[in-house]
Amino acid sequence: MKTKIREENGALIVSFEGDVDLQSSPDTRKALLDAVGQGKAVFADLSGVGYIDSSGVASLVEAFQKAKSQNNKFILISVSENARRVLELARLDKVFTICDSISDALDT
Amino acid sequence: MSESPSRPNSFFARTAERVGRGTVNAIEEVGSGGIIIFQSIFWLFAGPRYGQPVRFGAIVVQMLETGIHALPIVIMLNAAIGIMLAIQGIYTLKIFGAESRVTFGIAIAIVREFAPLITGILVAGRTGSALAAKIGTMRINQELDALHVMGINPIRFLAAPAIFGMLIIIPAVTFFSGAVGLVAAGLYVNVTLDITLLSFFEQVIDILSVDDLMHGLTKSVLFAVLIAVIGVVNGASVTGGADGVGKATTRAVVQAITAIVVTDMIFAYIATLS
Amino acid sequence: MTENVEPDIEVRDLVAHYGPREILHGISMEVRKNEIMVIMGGSGSGKSTLLRHLMALEHKTSGSMNILGRDIDSLSMIEMFNLRKKIGVAFQSGALFSSMTVAENIMLPLFEHTSLDRVTMDIMVRMKLEVVELGGFGDLMPSELSGGMIKRAAFARAVIMDPDILFCDEPSAGLDPAISSALDDLILRLRAALNMTIVVVTHELESAFKIADRITVLDRGNILFIGTPDEIRASSNERIQKLLNREPDTEDIDPDVYLGRLTGKEEYGGVEL
Numbered sequence: 186m187k188t189k190i191r192e193e194n195g196a197l198i199v200s201f202e203g204d205v206d207l208q209s210s211p212d213t214r215k216a217l218l219d220a221v222g223q224g225k226a227v228f229a230d231l232s233g234v235g236y237i238d239s240s241g242v243a244s245l246v247e248a249f250q251k252a253k254s255q256n257n258k259f260i261l262i263s264v265s266e267n268a269r270r271v272l273e274l275a276r277l278d279k280v281f282t283i284c285d286s287i288s289d290a291l292d293t
Numbered sequence: 294m295s296e297s298p299s300r301p302n303s304f305f306a307r308t309a310e311r312v313g314r315g316t317v318n319a320i321e322e323v324g325s326g327g328i329i330i331f332q333s334i335f336w337l338f339a340g341p342r343y344g345q346p347v348r349f350g351a352i353v354v355q356m357l358e359t360g361i362h363a364l365p366i367v368i369m370l371n372a373a374i375g376i377m378l379a380i381q382g383i384y385t386l387k388i389f390g391a392e393s394r395v396t397f398g399i400a401i402a403i404v405r406e407f408a409p410l411i412t413g414i415l416v417a418g419r420t421g422s423a424l425a426a427k428i429g430t431m432r433i434n435q436e437l438d439a440l441h442v443m444g445i446n447p448i449r450f451l452a453a454p455a456i457f458g459m460l461i462i463i464p465a466v467t468f469f470s471g472a473v474g475l476v477a478a479g480l481y482v483n484v485t486l487d488i489t490l491l492s493f494f495e496q497v498i499d500i501l502s503v504d505d506l507m508h509g510l511t512k513s514v515l516f517a518v519l520i521a522v523i524g525v526v527n528g529a530s531v532t533g534g535a536d537g538v539g540k541a542t543t544r545a546v547v548q549a550i551t552a553i554v555v556t557d558m559i560f561a562y563i564a565t566l567s
Numbered sequence: 568m569t570e571n572v573e574p575d576i577e578v579r580d581l582v583a584h585y586g587p588r589e590i591l592h593g594i595s596m597e598v599r600k601n602e603i604m605v606i607m608g609g610s611g612s613g614k615s616t617l618l619r620h621l622m623a624l625e626h627k628t629s630g631s632m633n634i635l636g637r638d639i640d641s642l643s644m645i646e647m648f649n650l651r652k653k654i655g656v657a658f659q660s661g662a663l664f665s666s667m668t669v670a671e672n673i674m675l676p677l678f679e680h681t682s683l684d685r686v687t688m689d690i691m692v693r694m695k696l697e698v699v700e701l702g703g704f705g706d707l708m709p710s711e712l713s714g715g716m717i718k719r720a721a722f723a724r725a726v727i728m729d730p731d732i733l734f735c736d737e738p739s740a741g742l743d744p745a746i747s748s749a750l751d752d753l754i755l756r757l758r759a760a761l762n763m764t765i766v767v768v769t770h771e772l773e774s775a776f777k778i779a780d781r782i783t784v785l786d787r788g789n790i791l792f793i794g795t796p797d798e799i800r801a802s803s804n805e806r807i808q809k810l811l812n813r814e815p816d817t818e819d820i821d822p823d824v825y826l827g828r829l830t831g832k833e834e835y836g837g838v839e840l
């Protein structure tokens with residue numbers, strides 16, 4: 186799994202490439218928490234993620250909570266069908282802000 | 294329960310079969326005890342390579358449960374034994390007018406025999422039975438199966454911490470037991486014969502050799518292994534429901550105490566050969 | 568369901584004994600990826616024995632078994648441990664460890680098999696508790712839960728590692744109909760969300776027809792039928808119809824043997840009763 190971070194209009198866009206599973210989710214978690222720690226809005230771009238398991242979702246939850254406590258935005262971008270089902274299973278689709286594209290996220 | 298298809302009719306045939314089956318079971322149990330010891334040692338050293346480490350935390354929990362939580366009763370029993378030995382020793386030696394030599398008997402009896410034996414019997418009754426009950430309950434409740442299917446080896450997870458925890462803590466408790474027994478005996482001697490505690494202990498240290506101490510502690514190591522393995526074997530062989538757990542618990546205590554006393558005798562015989 | 572994908576579970580000519588008795592007389596079946604396979608049969612049909620073999624808890628007499636593409640006889644110890652991490656099991660009794668809290672129970676596989684951060688593990692456990700509608704019950708001991716809650720907690724533990732295969736032993740046994748129906752829904756939701764292959768052993772017909780893609784009917788250690796619920800309903804096999812109509816099994820009674828049994832002259836043999 187690869188992680189890239191870039192900045193666009195004051196928001197940090199963390200994009201992931203590959204599967205987020207028990208092996209790679211610690212890296213996902215670290216990347217997300219580091220980004221949130223910079224005190225800016227964070228967009229987690231999941232368009233390149235084929236499969237995400239519960240440990241990956243747990244990392245998203247933790248980062249979201251941290252961003253929220255700092256009053257920063259945390260938005261999920263282009264969540265795949267499979268990832269959306271995993272989120273829905275734990276009713277997290279009602280918790281996260283989910284946008285289809287980065288431009289949508291910037292508008293919020 | 295599966296029943297054998299043939300059913301011998303005569304009394305003798307039935308008795309012979311029962312004895313035969315009992316013997317086979319006993320050999321099987323000794324065998325599984327050996328396997329449990331072997332596998333526990335295997336997991337202790339090779340476990341980390343298989344992602345199955347014997348957890349230090351679990352060993353500490355066993356040590357606390359076996360040793361520290363038993364301290365009140367250990368103190369009480371060993372103090373009573375110490376005083377009992379002093380009473381009987383003084384009573385016996387009075388016949389020869391040699392009461393002041395009572396320290397000899399007390400020191401050697403406590404360090405070589407009573408501390409390991411009383412500790413062993415106490416732990417067998419307290420922890421050996423609890424271990425058998427715990428593993429037996431886990432077996433009838435499918436918890437052992439659950440460990441298996443989770444990819445957690447039950448011997449590594451349950452048996453090894455129990456064995457190694459007891460292996461560490463029982464000799465330590467035995468050492469402590471001996472000290473408690475000696476102090477209690479010393480206090481009684483102090484009151485009865487007017488020998489100061491200090492001179493009592495000077496005598497004790499004079500009398501006792503490293504060999505005496507090692508004699509007692511080595512036995513306690515053997516007792517620890519016996520108690521843990523007998524507890525595990527009986528727990529793991531539970532069949533049926535809750536009454537099966539009860540029977541296994543009772544068997545574990547009886548077998549452990551028997552094994553301790555017999556081992557004690559054999560060890561004492563071998564250790565004093567010269 | 569695509570036919571060309573390699574099945575997740577493949578059993579060939581499985582023969583199994585329990586003590587001296589042969590319980591399974593040569594079972595061959597397969598469970599496809601992402602399929603819910605229900606194994607049914609009356610008591611003594613060998614369905615529990617079959618499940619224990621599928622979970623690799625028993626030694627078989629003969630036959631072969633492939634799970635997730637691996638012949639389980641060829642696996643080394645460490646490969647077997649790794650295979651087991653991809654398999655979840657919800658036991659009939661729940662089999663929660665009574666000395667641990669519900670949350671500790673659910674976390675145990677993570678704790679033993681992963682090096683995830685404790686915070687991640689905690690969130691994963693709470694998410695799974697929410698999925699089985701036990702949110703907030705994590706700190707209770709299993710003895711403080713009701714029967715239905717224990718089963719749901721057992722489900723949460725079974726799926727905590729997001730397994731590829733989930734085995735469920737009698738999920739609805741001993742529960743009232745509303746709760747057992749909720750568990751059926753849970754099985755369907757888990758399959759949909761986590762792409763799991765699920766094997767359920769049950770004797771509840773309604774539950775079987777509701778969740779199954781295919782049903783395997785076992786009878787006295789043999790496979791009587793494998794097919795979709797519709798195919799089974801349409802079957803003309805007399806023994807299957809008896810099972811569907813819950814008629815008692817009165818076949819094959821030899822009057823002499825039966826009399827012998829009642830008077831203690833004849834041993835019970837063959838199928839486990």
